[in-house]
Amino acid sequence: GAVVSQHPSWVICKSGTSVKIECRSLDFQATTMFWYRQFPKQSLMLMATSNEGSKATYEQGVEKDKFLINHASLTLSTLTVTSAHPEDSSFYICSASELLRGGPDTQYFGPGTRLTVL
Amino acid sequence: GIQVEQSPPDLILQEGANSTLRCNFSDSVNNLQWFHQNPWGQLINLFYIPSGTKQNGRLSATTVATERYSLLYISSSQTTDSGVYFCAVGSHTGGFKTIFGAGTRLFVKA
Numbered sequence: 001g002a003v004v005s006q007h008p009s010w011v012i013c014k015s016g017t018s019v020k021i022e023c024r025s026l027d028f029q030a031t032t033m034f035w036y037r038q039f040p041k042q043s044l045m046l047m048a049t050s051n052e053g054s055k056a057t058y059e060q061g062v063e064k065d066k067f068l069i070n071h072a073s074l075t076l077s078t079l080t081v082t083s084a085h086p087e088d089s090s091f092y093i094c095s096a097s098e099l100l101r102g103g104p105d106t107q108y109f110g111p112g113t114r115l116t117v118l
Numbered sequence: 119g120i121q122v123e124q125s126p127p128d129l130i131l132q133e134g135a136n137s138t139l140r141c142n143f144s145d146s147v148n149n150l151q152w153f154h155q156n157p158w159g160q161l162i163n164l165f166y167i168p169s170g171t172k173q174n175g176r177l178s179a180t181t182v183a184t185e186r187y188s189l190l191y192i193s194s195s196q197t198t199d200s201g202v203y204f205c206a207v208g209s210h211t212g213g214f215k216t217i218f219g220a221g222t223r224l225f226v227k228a
Contacts, residue, residue, distance in 0.1 A: 032214060034216065038159075043204065043218045043220045043221055046215065046216060046217075049215070093159070093161065095216075097214075105208055105210075106149070107208075108163065109160070109163075111158070111160045112159040112161075
């Protein structure tokens with residue numbers, strides 16, 4: 001149980017285009033989803049937290065207009081990198097939790113999406 | 119905010135050796151998890167352990183919440199144990215948030 005998928009697993013795009021990454025909880029209802037960014041050989045940095053049906057809460061320094069997050073259902077959250085530039089190239093990882101439904105606050109992670117912006 | 123420190127930053131082991139990884143955190147937390155990130159980037163849940171001791175095969179973990187540290191023990195290490203081990207702590211103060219340590223990079227030699 002507790003499987004989280006991400007799509008795509010990798011993407012290469014041209015500078016200026018927008019890229020959408022999907023995060024799905026396959027066998028549980030994820031009331032809370034998290035988006036992280038990881039640079040090579042570094043730790044995970046939390047970008048934003050989203051609760052189903054409400055606006056995402058962004059961490060300090062993360063541009064909300066640049067990284068659009070939509071948590072439209074209990075099993076799907078999307079991250080859209082708008083007008084991507086080479087400095088947005090990174091490994092993006094989502095996680096999901098059943099926290100708001102009284103479930104444990106254990107986080108389950110997706111496999112990640114490697115974004116390369118040319 | 120909460121600070122999470124992991125040690126050692128890097129570790130090289132001979133196959134079959136045992137090791138202890140440490141995670142210190144600077145404030146009270148609501149939860150603590152240990153993860154293994156494999157070479158493909160997938161984070162694998164090892165333990166959810168806000169307090170106490172748990173064991174799963176060759177791995178075990180202990181968290182002493184009152185002293186703000188957690189230990190991950192790896193016994194009889196195997197080459198497949200190689201990767202990065204992260205400790206992540208969660209706080210419900212001001213909204214649910216998880217803070218990751220910098221990780222311990224483990225390489226097990228055959």
